[in-house]
Amino acid sequence: MEKVTRKGIAFNRKQLEEFDSFIKRKGFKNRSDAIRKLITDALVEEKKLNPESRMTATLTMVYNHHNHDVQHNLTHIQHHHHGLIRSSLHVHMDNDNCLEVLILEGTVKDIRSLSDEMAAEKGVKHAKLILTDIC
Amino acid sequence: MEKVTRKGIAFNRKQLEEFDSFIKRKGFKNRSDAIRKLITDALVEEKKLNPESRMTATLTMVYNHHNHDVQHNLTHIQHHHHGLIRSSLHVHMDNDNCLEVLILEGTVKDIRSLSDEMAAEKGVKHAKLILTDIC
């Protein structure tokens, strides 16, 4: 069980009203829950600026499987960095396109370097990296 | 096979040198391949500003499975929007934390709305959405 503590936080009235509408629109359960998520997001954004931080990431790639080398090369790169790759998910999106998601764990520097290497692979059309944290 | 056409593009010398080093650092096969990826990225960035665009997305969530309701609630939301969800991947990151990735297909509006709903769920610590395109 996580230990919970309660702190008094000062809000100005106008912002509190706007925040309460925001909470309703977004569907948060209450102010504490919304604030906890804003804080986590700020901590993650800060952490990812440090190349040495250990983080978790997902790399989303779209590629055309008709390009005969791409799948082979991506697999080759992944095996070469198997220590960074926790798991992967593959979806056949349509006749031509595959979407692949890799779950990565490592330093920001290593995650970015592997992400760059895969994104640069011929046949990969689009690649985007998300850094998160099992905080 | 995709049909390829060749066009003459004017570069200033200094930028071309910097671009060539960038290509080497990032590992792109050649200028054409790097430029194709920059263009795809620009098209995706533009497309996601329109709430009516149909796109593909991945939603990455970290949550604590000890929170007894979160897994049940996330499953409930996902079934309610099964038309948007193509597939999902679940990883047990450590004793406490799960990472889940959903592959979504639909309009930007619907994707953002589902993403907000799941991110707001109590117990979800961090959630990040990537929009991409099977262009």
Place this chain on the structure above:
Amino acid sequence: MEKVTRKGIAFNRKQLEEFDSFIKRKGFKNRSDAIRKLITDALVEEKKLNPESRMTATLTMVYNHHNHDVQHNLTHIQHHHHGLIRSSLHVHMDNDNCLEVLILEGTVKDIRSLSDEMAAEKGVKHAKLILTDIC
């Protein structure tokens, strides 16, 4: 004077410790002040997704003033949209380059459209838009 109200917010202990270090590293005066800023940022991020929101923006552009038409064309575009432009700042960065910042007020749609028009102008090397709010 802004009216201030105090609310009890629940934190889990571990996150509170991490948040307190974050506050120290970033230099925030106290938790309430840091939270107010996280909330403002979240409200701005949400607001800018709606093309009809009225917001304030700054557009930062770098251009080469040796390109004979660019300054003339940028001035021409600005006069054509003078209702959107509140003010501007110009700095001669080096022998070749100028940096210009425009303060814009209007709907997100109009701000983005003017920003695109100026960024597309020949001679503008780099342009970046920030949306904010006088919340």
Place this chain on the structure above:
Amino acid sequence: MEKVTRKGIAFNRKQLEEFDSFIKRKGFKNRSDAIRKLITDALVEEKKLNPESRMTATLTMVYNHHNHDVQHNLTHIQHHHHGLIRSSLHVHMDNDNCLEVLILEGTVKDIRSLSDEMAAEKGVKHAKLILTDIC
């Protein structure tokens, strides 16, 4: 005068069509100009990941001038870092709010540190940093 060189770039037909519509929508003069801007943006995005890169930046801040200390404190911080600050622009947005833009030059590390310090100042409601380059 900048020296210009022309290179043959391979496009696949479908992407070229989409890129040509993008160019028209965004108002770029021609393909070469659009590509030069995409390249500059990619170079800037890469450069800002290195804390030691020397870059140019604009920091946009919104604050309430009724908060009696904020203007004094911001001026104090700015004088302490005058070597980083090239120029600034101040606009009275409404009865309560000021918008201030600083033009900064220095390493990414120093720019981020000054930006954090000012953003953390009590009374600053929102602050956003743009990194660019006089490339």
